[in-house]
Amino acid sequence: MHIDNSTVVLGIESSCDETAAAIVMGGNDVLSSVVSSQIDIHAKFGGVVPEVASRAHLELMQPVINEAIQLAGIGSERINAVATTVGPGLIGALLVGVSAGKAMAYGLGVPFIGVNHLEAHLYAALLEEPQLPFPAVVLLVSGGNTLLIHMTAPGEYSLLGATIDDAAGEAFDKIARFLDIGYPGGPAVDAAAQLGNPQSVEFPRAMLHDGLDFSFSGLKTSVINYVRKNPDVASQDIAASFQHAVVDVLVVKTLRAAQQVGAKSIVLGGGVAANSLLRSEMQRVGSGAGFHVALPSKAMCTDNAAMIASAGWYRLRDHGPSGLDTGAIPHLSLTGSTVRGNRGERK
Amino acid sequence: MNLFASSPIATREIAAVVASYLRLGDTVVLAGEMGAGKTLLAQGICAALGVTGPVTSPTFNLVHTYAGNDATVHHADLYRLKNRDEIADLALEEFSQQGDIVLIEWGDVGDDVIGEHLEIRIGLCEQDESRDIEIRAVGKRWELRWPLLVAATKLYARNDADWDDQ
Numbered sequence: 262m263h264i265d266n267s268t269v270v271l272g273i274e275s276s277c278d279e280t281a282a283a284i285v286m287g288g289n290d291v292l293s294s295v296v297s298s299q300i301d302i303h304a305k306f307g308g309v310v311p312e313v314a315s316r317a318h319l320e321l322m323q324p325v326i327n328e329a330i331q332l333a334g335i336g337s338e339r340i341n342a343v344a345t346t347v348g349p350g351l352i353g354a355l356l357v358g359v360s361a362g363k364a365m366a367y368g369l370g371v372p373f374i375g376v377n378h379l380e381a382h383l384y385a386a387l388l389e390e391p392q393l394p395f396p397a398v399v400l401l402v403s404g405g406n407t408l409l410i411h412m413t414a415p416g417e418y419s420l421l422g423a424t425i426d427d428a429a430g431e432a433f434d435k436i437a438r439f440l441d442i443g444y445p446g447g448p449a450v451d452a453a454a455q456l457g458n459p460q461s462v463e464f465p466r467a468m469l470h471d472g473l474d475f476s477f478s479g480l481k482t483s484v485i486n487y488v489r490k491n492p493d494v495a496s497q498d499i500a501a502s503f504q505h506a507v508v509d510v511l512v513v514k515t516l517r518a519a520q521q522v523g524a525k526s527i528v529l530g531g532g533v534a535a536n537s538l539l540r541s542e543m544q545r546v547g548s549g550a551g552f553h554v555a556l557p558s559k560a561m562c563t564d565n566a567a568m569i570a571s572a573g574w575y576r577l578r579d580h581g582p583s584g585l586d587t588g589a590i591p592h593l594s595l596t597g598s599t600v601r602g603n604r605g606e607r608k
Numbered sequence: 609m610n611l612f613a614s615s616p617i618a619t620r621e622i623a624a625v626v627a628s629y630l631r632l633g634d635t636v637v638l639a640g641e642m643g644a645g646k647t648l649l650a651q652g653i654c655a656a657l658g659v660t661g662p663v664t665s666p667t668f669n670l671v672h673t674y675a676g677n678d679a680t681v682h683h684a685d686l687y688r689l690k691n692r693d694e695i696a697d698l699a700l701e702e703f704s705q706q707g708d709i710v711l712i713e714w715g716d717v718g719d720d721v722i723g724e725h726l727e728i729r730i731g732l733c734e735q736d737e738s739r740d741i742e743i744r745a746v747g748k749r750w751e752l753r754w755p756l757l758v759a760a761t762k763l764y765a766r767n768d769a770d771w772d773d774q
Contacts, residue, residue, distance in 0.1 A: 277669070315697050351670055353697055405668035425662040426647060435642055435667075478647060478665070485643040486736050592673050 264578040268341045272570025275358030276350025276378045280321040284333035285570035289391045293332035294567040297321045315353030322361045344573020347375035348593030355589035363585050372582030374573040379595040381572040383412055385561040386528045388571050394525040394553050400515045403531035404430035407475050409518045415575045420596050421518045422473030429507055430533045432477040436484055436503050440496040450500045451536050457501030464506040473518050480506055508538045512546050519552055526553040534562035609758050611741040611765055619645055619739055623652025625764050629757045632679050632707040637715035640730035645739055646713045649728055650683050657681055685713040724749040
C-alpha cells in the first residue's frame with residue numbers, strides 16, 4: 262500500500278501502567294492522544310481501577326480506543342493501519358493491546374504493525390519537531406529505563422549506555438517515598454527541591470568520569486544513610502541535593518555521548534524528562550556546547566500512544582506491516598530482536 | 609540462620625553460595641528495607657547462575673527475565689503492587705512450575721501467598737557498608753537442602769572473617 266502524509270495510523274499502548282490510544286496522520290500529525298491516567302476513569306467508566314494489573318488494561322482498552330477515534334473527529338473507516346506496542350513489557354499487559362490491535366486491523370481490513378515501545382520513545386521528539394537535526398543523542402530516562410541512544414535517522418539507532426542497577430526515575434520515586442514528601446515521586450522531589458539548597462549535601466555522582474553507563478543504586482543508599490545519621494536536615498535540602506546529583510550525572514553523560522558520536526541534537530525522553538532542573542540544565546549545558554536541544558512536552562515524554570502510531574507509520578513505510586501472527590515479546594530489547602516485517606506478504 | 613556481610617562484595621558472595629544450592633523451579637524471596645541491598649542479592653544470585661550482562665532493578669517494569677546457564681531466571685519486584693490479585697497477574701507461580709527460578713524483591717507478603725520458598729532478609733547495620741543477613745526456608749522443598757546450605761554459609765562466613773583479619 263502507498264504510505265504518505267494522509268495515511269492515518271491508530272496507535273495502541275499497554276506495555277506498563279498506561280492504557281493509551283492515539284490517531285496520528287502522516288507520521289507526526291497528532292489528531293488525538295488519549296492516556297487512561299489523564300482522563301477521569303472513575304467518572305467515565307465507574308468502579309475502582311487497579312493501577313498495574315492487566316485486568317485494568319482490559320477494562321480500559323476499548324473505551325480508550327473509542328475516545329481516541331471520537332476525539333480525532335474521524336470515522337474508523339478512515340484508519341489505514343493499526344500500530345501496537347508488542348514489547349518490552351509485562352506479557353499480560355502487552356497481550357491486551359496486541360489482541361485489541363490485531364482484532365481492529367483484521368476487522369477493518371488494514372495492516373497491523375508491531376512496535377517496540379523503546380523505539381517509539383525516540384519518535385516522540387519528532388512528533389513535535391519533525392525537522393529535528395540528525396544525528397541525535399537521546400537520553401531516555403523514566404522509572405524503568407535510563408538509556409543513552411545514538412539516533413542517526415528515524416529507525417536507525419544504537420545503544421550507547423544504560424543503567425547498571427536502578428533507573429533514575431526509580432531513584433526519584435524511592436527517595437520521595439523515603440523522605441515522605443508525596444507521590445508520584447518525580448514531581449514531589451522536583452517541588453521540594455525548589456525550596457531547598459542543592460549544595461547542602463554533596464551526594465556521590467557514581468561513574469561520573471567513567472563511560473556512558475549509569476548507576477543510581479549507590480546514590481539512593483547514600484541518601485538513606487545520610488538521613489539516618491542527620492535526621493534534622495530539612496527534606497527540601499536533601500531533595501535538592503539528591504536531584505542535583507542525579508541531574509549532574511545525566512547531563513554530563515549525555516553531553517559526553519553527544520560529543521563522542523558528533524551529534525547535532527540532544528533529545529530528552531521518558532517521564533524524568535519532565536523534571537525542571539534536568540530540562541533547564543540540559544538546555545543550558547547542551548546549547549552552550551553548540552548542540553540543538555529538543556525538550557518534548559511532558560505528554561510526549563511519558564508513555565503515550567501517539568509515539569506508537571508515529572513509530573508505526575515509519576515502520577510501515579520503511580519495512581511494511583507485521584503479520585497477524587505477531588505476538589507479544591515481553592523481553593524485546595531496543596537494538597536486539599526487532600519486530601518481524603512481512604513486506605508484501607499481506608495486502 | 610543469621611549471617612554478617614562485611615561489604616557489598618561479601619553480600620554478593622553469600623548470594624552466590626545460596627545460588628549454588630538452588631534447584632530448577634525454586635523461588636527466593638528477597639526482603640529488607642529500601643537501600644538494604646535486595647537488588648545486590650539478586651545480582652549475586654544471577655551472576656552465580658550464569659547470567660551475563662547487567663541485572664537491573666525491576667521495580668518499575670515489575671519482572672525482568674534473564675537466561676542463566678541451566679535455568680531461566682525471573683527477577684520480580686512487588687514494591688509497586690497494592691494487593692494480592694496484582695501479584696497473581698505476574699504469573700510467578702507459572703514460571704516456577706515450568707522449572708524457572710524466580711527471585712522476588714519485596715516478596716515478604718505472606719508465606720501463604722508465595723508458597724514454598726527461601727527467604728533472604730537483608731538489613732542495614734551501624735557501619736554503612738555491612739549488612740545483617742537472615743535466611744530461612746519455607747516448605748518441604750527445602751527440608752533436605754537446608755542443613756547443607758547452613759553448613760556451606762557457615763564455612764563461607766568463617767573464611768570471610770579469616771580474610772578480614774589478615
